[in-house]
Amino acid sequence: MLSQTATTTVRATLPAIGAAIEEITALFYDKLFTAHPQLLRDLFNRGNQAAGTQRQALAGSIAAFAAHLVDRPDERPDAMLARIAHKHASLGVTAGQYKVVHKHLFEAIVEVLGDAVTPEVAAGWDEVYWLMANALIALEDRLYAEHGVLKGDTWRDWEVAGRVEETAEVATFRLRPADGRPVPAAKPGQYVSVQVELPDGARQIRQYSLSSAPGSALRTIAVKRVGDGEVSQHLHAHVREGDRLRISAPYGDLVLKDGDAPVLLASAGIGCTPMVSMLEHLAATGRTAPVTVVHADRSPATHPLRADHGALAEKLPSASAHFFYEHPEPGHPAGRTGLVDLADIEVADGTQAYLCGPLPFMRAVREQLLAKGVPAADIHYEVFGPDLWLAAAQES
Template sequence: MLSEPSTATVRATLPAVGAAIGDIADLFYRKLFEAHPELLRDLFNRGNQASGTQRRALAGSIAAFATQLVEHPDTRPDVMLDRIAHKHASLGVTAAQYDVVHTHLFAAIAEVLGDAVTPEVAAAWDEVYWLMANALIAIEERLYAQQGVVAGDVWRDWVVADRTEETEDVVTFRIRPADGAPAPGFRPGQYVSVQTELPDGARQIRQYSLSCAPGSPLRSITVKRVHGAGAPDGEVSRHLHAHVRPGDLLRVSAPYGDLVLKSSDAPLLLASAGIGCTPVLAMLEHLAETGHRTPVTVVHGDRSPAGHALRADHAALTGKLPDASAHFWYEDPEPGHPADRTGLVDLGGLAIAPGTHAYLCGPLPFMRSVRAQLLAQGVPAADIHYEVFGPDLWLAQD
């Protein structure tokens, strides 16, 4: 909770800071990478930096956290904090790195806002920063302890047991720990980070959902090749597709991620688009293995059947559940595909059972659309959960 003087100062300055937060984030990253080029090389996603998505996500999260502090002082945005903390844990972020961020973030704030940053304003926003940073540090320490790893040392070598070409642009790698020790447990819907050494020596990190159930003897990650206009867009996925074969080693983190099935007998709706189907596959396999019996509605949108990765598994796993149905929409369907399943996902013709918990994964416009449709059908916002691949721009666009 913010102190009373800081609350008044943040409330008064929030419009000005919010209006400038994009410029502040841009300058912050420039200062950070000038002082610590190794962070851009080996920690931050160079593709997200080049596109500006990481800057927008940072700006959105700071603005959302500060707004929460002044408008709802007795609550904390735990969903947002948990999502960020899981991503940080998968990267091995340490408490000391928050000091580095603080130095360059506040230098950027002072430079962008100039004389408006009085000692009182600086102290108030310093309080905001450390409330957010210390909350994240505490969550991340708990996440590290749960996995039995040390902050900054989340990595193990894994051997690629085999690879399967799912579509022209999607490949599944089945992996096992290189040291022969048991694979760490995970919850359906979680992801791992993969650290890849690229030709220029950078050790870039990307997150990939585990597309298998926790009981599987091997772990599976399914990687879609990103066709960017040029480096660094898609540099890791293209490298994995082109160079990784059975017998090769991958550097893989402990599993993290907050989009996980709750232990509940509630009806479920599992909605995905594109490669967002991967955590849904893990959920479906887990539900089948554990004998889930309440209704499950599976929804997926894709450009075409040929581009629908793991399509046969998607349908087959749904079929293993006693009360489940799968509904696939394609923008470019094959002959004979139902007309009411052509184009974008439209839940209007589906009966959503009372008490449904929904899990969404896919591009942000898809998830926004599905969420709006679910809200219109009476599903409470608290029962709609989502996962964003890459920086979370949901808050940045609200």
């Protein structure tokens, strides 16, 4: 909780900080990587840095956290913090790195805002930063402890047990621990980080959802080849059966809830991967409540894991699958052509909805679910890449 003095200061300066936050975060990253180039080489996603999406995500999270502290001082935005903590733990972030971030972030704030950063303003925002940082450190420590790994040391060597070309753009990699130890526990919907060494010596990291059920003997990830994606291009071009990869323990806060509530799984493109994991878990546990599967893609040929997606839904006694294609095959239902439209799809009372795909897709599906009476608290989402939902909310 912010002190009363800090609350007053942060409330008064939040508009100015918010208006300049993207300029501040851009300068922050410049300072950080100038002082610590190894962080850009081996920790941060160079593609997201070049595109500016990581800067937008950081700006959105800081502004959202500060606004929450001011508007609801007795609550903590645990959902937002959990999402960030899971991503940090999958990267091996440690407590000491927060001090490095603090130094360069506050230097950037002073440089951008100048004389407006009085000692009182600096002290108020220092409280905001350390409330957020210490909450994340505690959550990350807990995640490391749950997986029985040293703080920041989440990596193990895994062997590629098989590779399948799912579509022209997507390959599935089946993985087993190289040391022969048991596969670590996971929850349906979680992801792992994959670290690869690129030709320039950089060790870049990306996250990929597990597309296998948590109890499977092998881990499975489906990787879409992205035009400018350093890691996805490397995996597609160079990684074959018998090769080894450095892979983290499983993380991610978008996980299937226990219980017997109806479920809706909505995805687009490669966003189907966590949904297939959830479906496999539902089928393995004999879920009898209604399960509604919705997927959008360019065509059946570009639909990753299409056969598994449909077959797993058919295993569930009360499931229905609705695949929307922009360019369908002959005979595909006319009502399932183009963008997802839930108008004629029944959504049972008490449904827990899980969304994964591009942000515009998730926004559209969320709006339709809200219109059908699904409470906002029962709509959960996963973003591949920096979470720009909060950044977008700050602009709207």
